[in-house]
Amino acid sequence: MTQYQTLLYYCYSPIAEAEQFATDHLAFCKSLNLTGRIIVADEGLNGTVSGTKESCEAYMAAIHADPRFAKTEFKIDEVEEPSFMKMHCRYKAEIVHSGLRDKTIIDPNKQTGKHLEPEDFKKMIQEEDVVILDVRSNYEHNLGRFKNAITLDIENFRDFPEKINELAQYKDKKVLTYCTGGIKCEKASALLLHHGFNDVYQLHGGIIKYGKEANGEDFEGKCYVFDNRIAVDVNTVNPTVVSKCFNCGTVTPKMINCANPECNEHITQCDACGEKMMGCCSEPCMSNPRRRQYDGTGYYVKVPQPVKVPVK
Structure with a gap:
């Protein structure tokens, strides 16, 4: 128990x-x-x-x-x-950093996408003229995502506003946004509506709730979480693995943080490469004197970075 x-x-x-x-x-x-x-x-x-x-x-x-x-x-x-x-x-200034200088543009308490419960989301993603939009970062959707979802090349959510123009082609479609727990969708859907998207929805409770209430059907791979579990299972109906090892390309569901604290890159890495690379993403990171001891998990307590003194 x-x-x-x-x-x-x-x-x-x-x-x-x-x-x-x-x-x-x-x-x-x-x-x-x-x-x-x-x-x-x-x-x-x-x-x-x-x-x-x-x-x-x-x-x-x-x-x-x-x-x-x-x-x-x-x-x-x-x-x-x-x-x-x-x-x-x-x-902090925001509970989710939006990257917007003018924070008054969006307010989730005033305008946001229509909330879809997991079972309703599961039905709607099967409809025609629907776009499933992942509003998470690269390392998150590389590990797992909904089948047929559109993913964005962003390192952080603050980069999302810059991608609005790329999404303009979907303005007249039903846009279904999703993220880990729902919080990013509150701002993402509000921003889409602000920019003239007509029919915007969001998965209420995110991937985590979808896994609990809809058995995670059609979510491929694992879901990245921001704690020392790193990744959790979602799909108990038709699970698949979609992520590949950053180093050798082998299919693997395992995600780590690079053992070099000055890099700390989120990567998917198989166990064999993890042992070979000592939990690092590259050879230069392996030789870094501050490299952390790899214990097979790839999760580390955050290490303070040295203060960089500007060169005069």
Whole structure:
């Protein structure tokens, strides 16, 4: 019987004095012995936390007791051990960095795509004149994606606004957006509507909820998650592996972070290459003096980067 849970959630709801809230919230999470990563911004919360079932239940109760976050939905995974090593709660300008200088262009509380529950999403992706749009980064959709989905060549979500023109050809189609847990789609769908797309939808709860409620049907590969599990299974109906080893091209579902902390590239790498390359993506990374010890998982606690002194 598993003793731990991992909670994935977000909530767009204005927070007054958000920076102080982040400090207080970190102390609260530590009092519950939770580990995880939470982003706090004036616009709301975005977090993944992990701990005992009792601690997670206490955390969810506290979040729901706050009127600002009463409607927060938690995606709950049963895990064998906590999915993080430490607890971080930081204040940032946005809970998802949009790359927009004018943040007033989109507000998920005012306009966003039509939310589709997993079963409705599963039906709609079979319709004609429908476009399935993955709004995640390259390393995420390279590991797994919906069958026939359009993927974007972006390193981070902040690059998404620059791709709007490439998507203009789909303005008159039904555009179904999806991401890991739903949070990126809130802004992506709002931005598409702002730019004149007529019929925009989003997968409510993202890939994670789709796996739980629709058995992940037609999602190919694994889903990247932002904790030390790195990747999780989604599809129990017709699972496939779509990712290939960055080094040798062998089909593999395993994703790692490069063992060189100055690179830290997200790559898919088979076990054989992992051992051969010592968890690195390239030979130069293997020879880096700060290379981390590879333990077969490819997950590392973040190492502070050295401060670069500008050359005068």
